Amino acid sequence: MEMSVIEKELDPRVRRTQSYILDAFRALLSEKAFKSITVKEITERAGINRTTFYAHYQDKFDLLNAALQMIFEAELEQNALNVCHYSRENLKALLRTVCQFIRDSSTECKLANSQFELIVEKQVRRQIQDLIEMWLEEVEGVRDKKSAAVATSWTIYGLAEHWSQDPDQGGPERYIDRVLPLVTANLPAA
Amino acid sequence: MEMSVIEKELDPRVRRTQSYILDAFRALLSEKAFKSITVKEITERAGINRTTFYAHYQDKFDLLNAALQMIFEAELEQNALNVCHYSRENLKALLRTVCQFIRDSSTECKLANSQFELIVEKQVRRQIQDLIEMWLEEVEGVRDKKSAAVATSWTIYGLAEHWSQDPDQGGPERYIDRVLPLVTANLPAA
């Protein structure tokens, strides 16, 4: 069968260990600043040996990367953005998702240091880029899809972050409608 | 320090595995008859390899024994019966605990087969016996403490089982008061 090789079956022990680490990490992120979280703390809360941590991640920055990978990916999946096509509505949904994600992570995660935010930005923007690139694959008449995806991912993240800094009450809907033209500037008509 | 050697530190992997097995087993017991539960089922629900099960228990009967050990012990601890002394009140509390335990296990565990009940009886009665033996250690003037504990443990279990078969509404209190003399028949005055 092999629906997709993406679904690699991996050792149940590894699954569990990573799950413990992720859970502990997310819990700690909601309690204290990323920079003040230690690997020792993570492993103690996860109930695993510290050595085991290093068998999975290089350090806590690496872990943050992997965690964001999973968390934001799950966010996209929840909105079915990973299984749809290029459209104006989906672009709005994407922008909305990013807005909410950044807002939530800045409230849930105790005062994010600059290192932290840099990692978040890089990882999330990368996923936005990949998604848009995937969308554009089945759209004709775009000269440089890669560059368009890059530009748009920066635009989206930037706009979302800007919005999240000024917590507009009542959801990002109005904001999204206003700035959507900026997002689609480098994209084909949808 | 070594408060007591009873608290043996054991490998976290072992702790987890046993915890998974116990949880899965208790969940299954609340869903179906013990005799229809398979080791394969337990390990699948526990998310562990079947081979690992046999590294901890001989078979599902062995597991039932170990499970009862922990569960009933926890029940005793909850009523602080393991850290108190011989008295009329504590005897009543013990009898009450056994009554409730047997009633609960016969309702929570789907139709207990005779094998099942035999194991329960043996294991629980053993713990009752040990407890009473411990109580009697600090009581003077008892000739054969061991035999007294044996006799009383059988009495208590038998009376509790008898009560649980005829579910007297409103708790076992009245029943306990009535039969307490039978329990204390082989015991020193308290």
Place this chain on the structure above:
DNA sequence: TGTTTTTTGTTGCTTAAGCAACACAGGAGT
């Protein structure tokens, strides 16, 4: 009844997790 199918224990081998110990880096306080 006889014949599949499932479950059971058990085996040898692989891999992940635990553990103790280490040198080293950074911070806190004196």
Place this chain on the structure above:
DNA sequence: ACTCCTGTGTTGCTTAAGCAACAAAAAACA
């Protein structure tokens, strides 16, 4: 400056868990 302390990566070695495969028992089914 200094020590003291805590966290960091990393190492070699031990132990537990995973895995595939097996024969035999038990269940399920015809």
